[in-house]
Amino acid sequence: MSQRALRGNSLDAALAETHNVIGKRLERSEAIREQHAHGESWHKAGLPDAVAFVESKAEVAAIAAICNAHKVPLIAFGTGTSLEGHVTAVQGGITMDMSRMNRMIAINAEDCDAVVEPGVTRLQLNEAARHHGLMFTVDPGADASLGGMASTRASGTNAVRYGTMKENVLALEIVLSDGRIIRTGTRARKSAAGYDLTKLFVGAEGTLGVITELTLRLFGIPETVISAVCSFHTLENAINTVTQLIQFGVPIARVELLDDVQMDAVNRYSGLNYPAVPTLFFEFHGTKISAADHVSIAREVSRENSGSDFLWAEKEEERAKLWKARHTAYYAALALRPGSKGWSTDVCVPISRLAECILETKRDIIETGLLAPIVGHVGDGNFHLAHVLDPNDKALLEKTYAFNKRLVRRALDMGGTCTGEHGIGNGKIESLQAEAGASVDVMRDIKRVLDPNNIMNPGKIFLTNAGQKASAIDYAF
Amino acid sequence: MSQRALRGNSLDAALAETHNVIGKRLERSEAIREQHAHGESWHKAGLPDAVAFVESKAEVAAIAAICNAHKVPLIAFGTGTSLEGHVTAVQGGITMDMSRMNRMIAINAEDCDAVVEPGVTRLQLNEAARHHGLMFTVDPGADASLGGMASTRASGTNAVRYGTMKENVLALEIVLSDGRIIRTGTRARKSAAGYDLTKLFVGAEGTLGVITELTLRLFGIPETVISAVCSFHTLENAINTVTQLIQFGVPIARVELLDDVQMDAVNRYSGLNYPAVPTLFFEFHGTKISAADHVSIAREVSRENSGSDFLWAEKEEERAKLWKARHTAYYAALALRPGSKGWSTDVCVPISRLAECILETKRDIIETGLLAPIVGHVGDGNFHLAHVLDPNDKALLEKTYAFNKRLVRRALDMGGTCTGEHGIGNGKIESLQAEAGASVDVMRDIKRVLDPNNIMNPGKIFLTNAGQKASAIDYAF
Secondary structure, three states, X not given: OOHHHHOOOOHHHHHXXXXXXXXXXXXXXXXXXXXXXXXXXXXXXXXXXXXXXXXXXXXHHHHHHHHHHHOOOEEEEOOOOOOOXXXXXXXXXXXXXXXXXXXXXXXXXXXXXXXXXOOOEHHHHHHHHHOOOEEOOOOOOOOOEHHHXXXXXXXXXXXXXXXOHHHHEEEEEEEOOOOOEEEOOOOOOOOOOOOOHHHXXXXXXXXXXXXXXXXXXXXXXXXXXXXXXXXXXXXXXXXXXXXXXXXXXXXXXXXXXXOHHHHHHHHHHHOOOOXXXXXXXXXXXXXXXXXXXXXXXXXXXXXHOOOOOOEEEOOHHHHHHHHHHHHOHHHHHHHOOOOOEEEEEEEEOOHHHXXXXXXXXXXXXXXXXXXXXXXXXXXXXXXXXXXXXOOOOHHHHHXXXXXXXXXXXXXXXXXXXXXXXXXXXXXXXXXXXXXXXXXXXXXXXXXXXXXXXXXXXXXXXXXXXXXXXXXXXXXXX | OOHHHHHOOOHHHHHHHHHHHHHHHEEOOHHHHHHOOOOOOOEOOOOOOEEEEOOOHHHHHHHHHHHHHHOOOEEEEOOOOOOOOOOOOOOOOEEEEOOOOOOEEEEEOXXXXXXXXXXXXXXXHHHXXXXXXXXXXXXXXXXXXXXXXXXXXXXXXXXXXXXXXXHHEEEEEEEOOOOOEEEOOOXXXXXXXXXXXXXXXXXXXXXXXXXXXXXXXXXXXXXXXXXXXXXXXXXXXXXXXXXXXXXXXXXXXXXXXXXXXXHHHHHHHHOOOOOOOOEEEEEEEEOHHHHHHHHHHHHHHHHHOOOOOXXXXXXXXXXXXXXXXXXXXXXXXXXXXOOOEEEEEEEEOOHHHHHHHXXXXXXXXXXXXXXXXXXXXXXXXXXXXXXXXXXXXHHHHHHHHHHHHHHHHHHHHOOOEOOXXXXXXXOOHHHXXXXXXXXXXXXXXXXXXXXXXOXXXXXXXXXXXXXXXXXXXXXXX
């Protein structure tokens, strides 16, 4: 019996009542359901029974109350760029497309904050903020929706200086499973007023409620931005450089590590001729004087760690050129084997263990016979692998899955976490259990009390019953 | 009937069983119970029935299980420096003194983190970190325990640059109400693995569990620290200076505002001769070059806002002299009326509303006939009042209480919060209800599922039953 049938819910009644609320914006075509059945990952897609294109929090609240009454799953969907099966409708139900809730409600320049609806994307916000001399700094690569980024606790290249979504969401408006609407904070920059509900909903992957408004932190656009690239003989040297710079308190805005395989890939893909060795891509933000000072310290520390001379640039187009290798990393990796698919995964460890973790992982890649370039947000101890693979090679998929479990085990054994920024979704449920143990019971308790009918994005982060076994993995490829 | 009698619990059995666990370290003397009945505030003390001096998490877990079985309140106590009645035993029970759990478990210099027991104080941690070239930056003034600081989401002068306890607690070990022990995170610098339980327990004021271990973030001690003082004709000018510096992205490490009344007080108290006008106390951290650059920008922006010339200092003893006015602010305020007591309160608003909020508050102070100097963590929009009052003047206490309610209302109406850093305790329960509304129901739900017998520091943050009326305020003075 399917999980869906097990729910024994009243889907037809829920659909009829939802239709009464939003009319033709409740879509049931196969094509639209398929579009909303997956993110950008290897997980098997589970189709929702319908997609609701909502336009207001009142509609979200009404539909939540309907789904709750009929015990029908409700899944919020942003841009579909998540990587661990977060939006897959594993138990069917209604997927709520938030993209039409994209009003920019306010940009408060003096307070360096913005109030937006969840469908606004990060580039849209940045475009609006730019006119006030401000920027929104969280950059996970994709032009994701801000609601989705909050829900997955998104991060990215700027996190080492400006924080992740955890640090950049000041307050949320949330529709709870029964349709109640709450606000989790104010526009005050800090507060000691009660439980931090904002941080509870950030990263909850839509399992506790639906975000209908966000108050976000902005930063002043720096006077000067300097990019730099530096090659190293060994991974240890590259990572030691970063560790030392952080200890010195040099506020690096971005620092990305590409390994030898990844550098080779970008050289081929973009016609560049960097040495195919571990390479750091830096970005420094500040005043003219302070940014130059930080570059000179970084150059000195790199040199002490046998780094190459710095290639560096200050003008926007030159910086773009310099960072091109980083920005095209994923496509360059895929191009190593034409016709391949990418399977992306990440872990995060204390930075003191990063070199060791990456080196062991590289050994494992070679021994297992995989092709998986590494890119690291090295200032945070976070690194990514892009498995480049033939989607029809089932044995390879199984090997990759097993490899990823070893990767997580290795990170946990080093005091790290099973995911630095991709999240749990339904792809890393076992990994979270391995990492968090009894804490998962507390998460489950919180879920149960806030969503007693388990309608909010069910089957994600943890299994609802502690005794339940994870289902076998199906590959989307 | 007293709240305590209403619990209908088995106190004697709980005390006997606790005695079996820790023997003579369960103290019942009046003197020790009184010491543990209050923080440093105006709230009436509620004496616990006994004080348990615990020495290990196993003891904490055993005592929690005992209290839970017998429905006896359990209150964790650090150094007793909180300001809103957080540790008052309003329903009696066992207060657990955490001060003997003060092991420094690890300082991981490469990772810029420390693992400590909750009884370690912030100065103890700083002393240990200093030998590694590192510092712990959260500074609420008092040398509070780190467990207490996490529980109250403490903050202070450095928050504008380095964050509050929210940003500086990486992970916690928690004993839950039934004695289970969980860990809420790892030493990884960031994670997207499940609900952020760390942030749920930070600021929960001991109502969800007892902290038995903390992983904390450290920062490198900056190469250069420069302090500066600048006077302004008006509050608006002072505050505009700070707003502009933050928008420019100048990473000010501290920026404190003292109003005219407070400056007059410190002049008298410390024999200084600052102009008795709104004054900013700055601190800049960085490399020699970047710190000097930031000072010069701050000086320029101050001048544009009609600020005085900068008094500034770089050597440690000179910096201490310069900041003396700020450090003695509270005692200087009390000395304005010998024999007075201090009643401290705080709110936090968006920085764009800070000048307006402080000015309205000053008008209200004058109209109400109060003596209440103002000190602001102005970079965060957070400010404090120290009511200097005669503890025997009941009419004045009532007036002060009513004034504080107006202050909170004013902050909320400006999009702010009822407390930036002091917390709710039992002093601001009505304020939180006014601020958070339906969100308090969600907090109550979480409390109920994690602490079904309501033993963990009951009567704090919110009333357990939504319908319950707050009891009339009794003053400790």
